[in-house]
Amino acid sequence: MITVESISKSFNGKKAVDQISFQAFDQEILVLLGTSGCGKTTTLKMINRLIEADSGNIFIDGKNILDQKAEELRMGIGFVMQHSGLFPHYTIQQNIAVVPELLKWDKKKTKRKTDELLAKLHLSEEVLSRFPHELSGGQQQRVGIARALIADNPVLLMDEPFGALDTITKADIHSEFKSLEELKSKTIILVTHDVQEAFELGHRICLMDQGKIVQTGTPREMLYHPENDFVRDFFTKNRLLLEYKVTSLHHISPFLTPENVYYRPNGTGSKSVWDILQQLSSDHQNAEVYEEVVRAFNQYRKSQMV
Numbered sequence: 001m002i003t004v005e006s007i008s009k010s011f012n013g014k015k016a017v018d019q020i021s022f023q024a025f026d027q028e029i030l031v032l033l034g035t036s037g038c039g040k041t042t043t044l045k046m047i048n049r050l051i052e053a054d055s056g057n058i059f060i061d062g063k064n065i066l067d068q069k070a071e072e073l074r075m076g077i078g079f080v081m082q083h084s085g086l087f088p089h090y091t092i093q094q095n096i097a098v099v100p101e102l103l104k105w106d107k108k109k110t111k112r113k114t115d116e117l118l119a120k121l122h123l124s125e126e127v128l129s130r131f132p133h134e135l136s137g138g139q140q141q142r143v144g145i146a147r148a149l150i151a152d153n154p155v156l157l158m159d160e161p162f163g164a165l166d167t168i169t170k171a172d173i174h175s176e177f178k179s180l181e182e183l184k185s186k187t188i189i190l191v192t193h194d195v196q197e198a199f200e201l202g203h204r205i206c207l208m209d210q211g212k213i214v215q216t217g218t219p220r221e222m223l224y225h226p227e228n229d230f231v232r233d234f235f236t237k238n239r240l241l242l243e244y245k246v247t248s249l250h251h252i253s254p255f256l257t258p259e260n261v262y263y264r265p266n267g268t269g270s271k272s273v274w275d276i277l278q279q280l281s282s283d284h285q286n287a288e289v290y291e292e293v294v295r296a297f298n299q300y301r302k303s304q305m306v
């Protein structure tokens with residue numbers, strides 16, 4: 001668990017981060033969301049001491065991060081940098097092996113772990129001998145993730161890890177990312193300015209503005225229980241799409257007609273209405289069920305607005 005207590009940071013007398021507090025729990029993806037310049041990256045970098053806070057405290061599993069050397073702290077934290085952050089003059093293999101080298105792993109262990117991660121991240125072995133500029137943006141970001149995961153640290157900090165990608169590639173990487181076993185046991189803090197990404201990946205979101213946190217909550221809480229107009233307005237664009245994503249079959253099932261049992265089998269209840277409609281839309285034999293799900297969703301939506 002990561003506990004951030006009232007941290008602040010100024011640059012040239014101007015507050016970039018202003019008394020921020022939050023907690024990120026075990027097995028959670030906490031998203032720091034906000035527009036450019038609101039202080040997300042500065043907050044993230046204070047956690048691994050790439051930037052030292054002016055005031056406040058940060059604890060990882062109860063231990064103050066100032067109680068160990070910054071280099072030691074960073075060895076124990078996976079970090080995915082903005083724009084993949086790969087070393088341009090290192091091959092992909094060398095880039096992935098940076099931390100294992102520091103940890104003095106034997107070559108066989110590094111190779112085995114690298115191969116495992118490449119397979120999981122859908123990268124072919126032949127990328128290993130290439131340099132970063134010889135890879136596509138999506139491949140570079142996957143390598144950045146492999147590099148951050150190889151030492152299997154319990155904490156992972158990710159700064160716009162999918163930032164350079166187009167929407168379609170992002171959607172693919174998001175679903176692969178969510179299904180990675182390696183991530184399920186970690187505490188992850190992910191920085192993004194992309195609302196859809198925050199909704200797809202975050203268990204909870206800290207919405208930031210001008211160095212402060214405006215609201216922390218689940219994506220549903222952000223949509224249906226905004227604490228003020230800033231939060232409400234922030235999610236106005238694409239609101240319908242976001243509602244499809246935070247509503248599950250379980251929520252709309254009271255509005256489905258009794259004979260429509262097709263979408264009530266075990267295991268699908270937690271699927272989002274968005275995912276279900278995507279699935280149904282690929283086959284027009286499902287047109288009736290599709291309409292039924294949309295109808296039930298609209299009724300549920302109305303019930304939430306009351």
Ligand SMILES: Nc1ncnc2c1ncn2[C@@H]1O[C@H](COP(=O)(O)OP(=O)(O)OP(=O)(O)O)[C@@H](O)[C@H]1O
Pocket residue numbers: 011012015016034035036037038039040041042043193
């Ligand atoms: N090293 C620095 N020197 C001076 N000002 C800085 C420095 N780093 C950040 N800032 C300023 O602090 C504020 C917060 O920057 P930060 O990078 O944390 O924002 P951000 O929310 O991550 O933005 P982005 O999404 O564009 O990366 C900005 O006004 C920025 O210009």
